[in-house]
Amino acid sequence: MSTPLASRAQRLRLPLLTQKGLEVPPPTEKDWSKDEERHYVFKDPDQQRHSLPQPYRMINKLVDLVFDRSWEIIEERDRLREAKLSQIQPTVYPPVSQSKLGSVPNCMAISQDYVFIGGAKGFSIYNLYNTKRMCVWDKLKVGVTSIWTADLGNDILIAPVDEMGIIRLFYIYKDSLFFVKTVNDVDDTNKPTPCVKMEISQGGDFAAFLLQGAGDTWLDVYRLPKESWLKEVEHPQVTTNPKKKVRQPQLNTLEPTSPDNSEMDLSIGLKGEVKLSPPIPIVKIKPPKPITGTTFKSPLEVFAKIEGCFGLGSGQNHFIKDSQWEQQAATFHAKYQKFLDGGSEEELVSMATFHFLLPSCVIMMPAELKGPSGIPCVLGVHWTGHHNFFFYSLNRTQRDKVEPESVWPCAAPIALSQLSDCGSYLVLACEDGVLTLWDLAKGSLLGVVALPEGCFCQSIHFLKHFLVHGGRNVYPEGPVESQVTCVVLCTDGSLHLVASSGAQEPATHTLIDRPAKHPDEAVCAVAPVPPLPGMVLVFSKNGSVHLLDVARPQMVCAFAPLRPFHLEAPWRPVFVVSAHHPYFLLRGDRPNQTEATHEAKDIPKSVFYFHFTAYPLLEDIIRNSSVPQADQPDTVALPQALPLEERCESFLRKRSQKLEHQAKEQEHWTRLRRYSLLLQRENLKK
Structure with missing residues (x-):
């Protein structure tokens, strides 16, 4: 017995099955309903969650984002773990010994068989081999941020810098510690001159300190009288005055609560108030002055007033008027105004990098000023944001006029420089990533290297x-x-x-x-x-x-x-x-x-x-x-040395050619000066 619903379905299928010759036309785009097309949207099953109401839709997106990032981190860690397991890991070596300290060490230095460690209240001296503490200086209870040492042969020079930028010089000789001098100590504490950088020459003949104070920066260079120190400590003259309070720093007695008392071996101590000769100041160098216009009115006046041609082209001896500088600045700002808008025009703090250079072919010093071999004779300096590398002679007194003996101009501002331990090689690194290698011993350029882009x-x-x-x-x-x-x-x-x-x-x-x-x-x-x-x-x-x-x-x-x-x-x-x-x-x-x-x-x-x-x-x-x-x-075999006669002959030939070239330059310059004076006289007659 059929139901009404079944009979209805049979009636719908009968025309299709019984009627012959009846063809159903294929659908076309013309038969599509425009209303249905407007409202029909193909929906991605994964995007059904986008139809959630707020704020659930935002919460769902945040959860998905956290999940995706977590999954990326997990995959990256698995990849690194697999890469490390596939690689041969290097052997990890532990330390052979350990020194336990009472405070955090801020700096360390090694000279001869001693280790110097600067801490929160001073500095300590340890034995390099058995790690035992031999001396401690904490009289003033000041934190030492950096410490410099120089090996003087049988003795050692120590230069700690505290947290206030104060430099103190100490001298070690035969297990005795001597205080030399406080370099930049001032009476007025409201006007400090902290030290931001220092350098001691190899052998301890000279020292240079970069100081700042009252918005100014300068470089103080001293000659260290180490020969006098040796005589003064071998034949000490102890002066004591009970009425006068001596402010000289001394060694403190070690407290029994020190964390490393079990390994304490006091073999260095301060034996009396021995006064040593202070360092001798020789030159005070300031940053280069900004480039300004010249007061000369004509080129003829320039040639008449200049005594020599040396130094021209280095960027120091120029003769450009103020109007020319103004025109150049106006042209530059007009062309690059869109890049200059919003840029900061804060003036950089002048910082200097300096090196003590040995005698070489770079600077020919007079014969009467030459000192013993192995002692620096020139100080090389470059300042932040400047293109020039200056050479200052160390054979001078503080009364002499501070002028560089030579200048090396570079195509870009010098960012960094480094001198080799032997003092024969110098590298100048510019801000554009170009390195210049110099052989100072021969006075020749070894080459120019450009680092990869972006380095x-x-x-x-x-x-x-x-x-x-x-x-x-x-x-x-x-x-x-x-x-x-x-x-x-x-x-x-x-x-x-x-x-x-x-x-x-x-x-x-x-x-x-x-x-x-x-x-x-x-x-x-x-x-x-x-x-x-x-x-x-x-x-x-x-x-x-x-x-x-x-x-x-x-x-x-x-x-x-x-x-x-x-x-x-x-x-x-x-x-x-x-x-x-x-x-x-x-x-x-x-x-x-x-x-x-x-x-x-x-x-x-x-x-x-x-x-x-x-x-x-x-x-x-x-x-x-x-x-x-x-x-x-x-x-890689070394070049074979020529016989002594041939080497001397080659050296004399090169030296003669150089002298002839310099004589010709000076002759041309003298002739040019005379001609400029003659033209000036003729102009005055008119």
Whole structure:
């Protein structure tokens, strides 16, 4: 029995099944309903949630965004974990010893067999080998932010700078500490002159201090009377006046509550009030003055007043009128006005970088002013935002007129400069990323190197010239000339190797690329390791310390402090590498406060000692770090020296040609002056 609904369905299907010859026409666009087309929308099933009302639609989008980002981070971590597992991890070496300190060390320095550590109340002196504290100076209870040392042979010069920028000079001789002088101490505390940078020449003959005060900046250069100090400490003349209170800093007695009293061995002490000769000021150098217009009215007057042609073209001796400067400034502002709008016109603080240079072919000093060999004779200076590198003679007195003996102009402002330890090579880095390498001993240009686009120099580190012989890095025996190798750290965290050999064009290689996705892996500091040929310590922001072989390049090993100390990120490492011993020291940071707050307070501050010879891999490198000159490869063999007669003849010939050229220049200049004077007289007659 059929239902009414079933019978109705049968009636609808019957015409289609029973009627023959009836054809259903295919649908066309003309038959589409316009109303249905207007309201019909193809909907994505995944986008159905967009029809949710507010604020649920916004909450749903935020949840999806957090989920997508979390999933990307998880995938990136898995990828890095797999990459690390597939790579060969370098061996991590622990420190060989540890010095526990009562306060956080701010700075460290190594000279001879002593370690100097500056802290919150003064500085301490430790033994490099047994880590025992030998002396402490905390009389004035001032924090030491930086400390400089100079090896004077049998004695040591110490120059700590406190948190107020005050410099004090100390002298160590035969286990005795002597106070020399406070360099920039002023009577009026409202007018301080803090020191922002300092430099001591190799050998301790000169010292330079960059001081600031009352909105001004200047450079004070002193001659250090180390010969007088030696006589005064060998034959001391102790002067005591009970009525006069002496303000001379002294050593304090160590308190029994000191955290490292168990390892205390006081072998250095202040023995009496011995007065030493103060440093002798020789020159005060101020930043270059802004370029202004000349008062000369005509070129004839210029040629008549100038005595010589030396210095022209350096940017210092120019003869341009004020109207010309004004026209040039107006043209510049009119052309680049859209780029200048909104820019800050704040004047940069004048900062200087300076180096003590040895006698060389760069500056020919008079014979009567030449001193013993190995003593600097010139101070090289460049200022922030300036194109010129100035040379000032050190053989002068404070009454002499402060004028540079020579000027090197550069195409762009000099951003950084670095002098090699031997004093023979100089690198000038400009703000446009161009490096200029100079051989000061020969007075010749080694080459010009352009860093990759977007890389700007942050620091330069010279490496002692090494060779790759038998699959290992070695130092060649004998003298090496015109061989420069340096590592350049850029502001983007990349590391580059620059090498120049003789007349060959300098080559640049990228050691570590800029980290694109993980900024915490960027390199923040680099330090050469002289006992290991071609090796540098690389400090990253994430707290890792690696030893890098620049010849391959590859990571040789890693170093890490003892637990619970670690190196937090972002990290500002405090370390020091010995130039003559296979040691480097590293400050250990406290654990995170979130991990163990009560335990972190009880953990003392520490400095960790890493001894390269204590690790088998590095001990083998140090043992085989040199190769005889007979075994050196022919491709890097040193140029054979000419006989003495030929060398003397070549030197005299070059010197004669130079003198003839200078005489011709002076003759032309004298003739030009006479002609200008003659023309001036004729103009006056008219």
